[in-house]
Amino acid sequence: MLLFSVFLLLLWSQVANAEGVMKSDQDKPDLCLLPPKVGKCKARLERYYYDDETKECTLFYYGGCDANENNFEKKEDCEKRCGDTGKLVCPPVPVGKSGACVESCGDGCTGGQLCCSNGCGHSCMDGIKKPIPRTPLLGCPPVIGKGSCKVEKCGVIDGQPKCPEGQLCCYNGCTYTCVEGVATEKPEICYMPAKVGKCKAKIEKYYFDAEMNECTLFYYGGCDANENNFDTKEDCEKRCSGSVHIDICNLP
Known part of the structure; x- marks a missing residue:
């Protein structure tokens, strides 16, 4: 009887550990x-x-x-x-399609599957990796007509005030002033993380930080780069940023 009790205790421990591992992976x-x-x-x-x-x-x-x-x-x-x-999360239900209107998960799913909606009922499905949430990137709004020439200019020239957080220095048809940014579509590379790589060099590069909506310095190791890797801040801003940085000699 004692041996049987020990066997049950060990079996319960293994099941609990397996459930814990699965839960850890999903959470x-x-x-x-x-x-x-x-x-x-x-x-x-x-x-x-x-x-x-x-x-x-x-x-x-x-x-x-x-x-x-x-x-x-x-x-x-x-x-x-x-x-x-x-x-892991449940896969999205395809638009206009649904599965059988039955509840087939029973006492739970096995093999790492999740109990997911099929558009009508629920069934056990393989989970998919949770997508990385994307913060909308901000850019300058389009110029429509000629804006006011009397507004305070923003920091395109040394000594001018910088824009408050959340605003961008944009051309309004007459001059450059701080305005609220608008959501824009950016190239896929602008969402890539900075990739240092496995080599040990220390090369100054810039990447577009989608979380901060700005180009940021990082130290590149010298190999295994991705495309979000620019030699200068200006190159990064030209490709990904919505803020304006211009040659002051070309100002009107």
């Missing part, structure tokens, strides 16, 4: 989906972030301030928190 924190954030400071601190594209924890050089939560001192800490599987 991966959203911080693991954040891009690496170098920050505006100039330090060069070795840190690790979880790269959702490669499914591994990768070295990058942190500037020392303005970090987000996807920032770990040790690779082991990163792997412990984020692992190598994405958070």
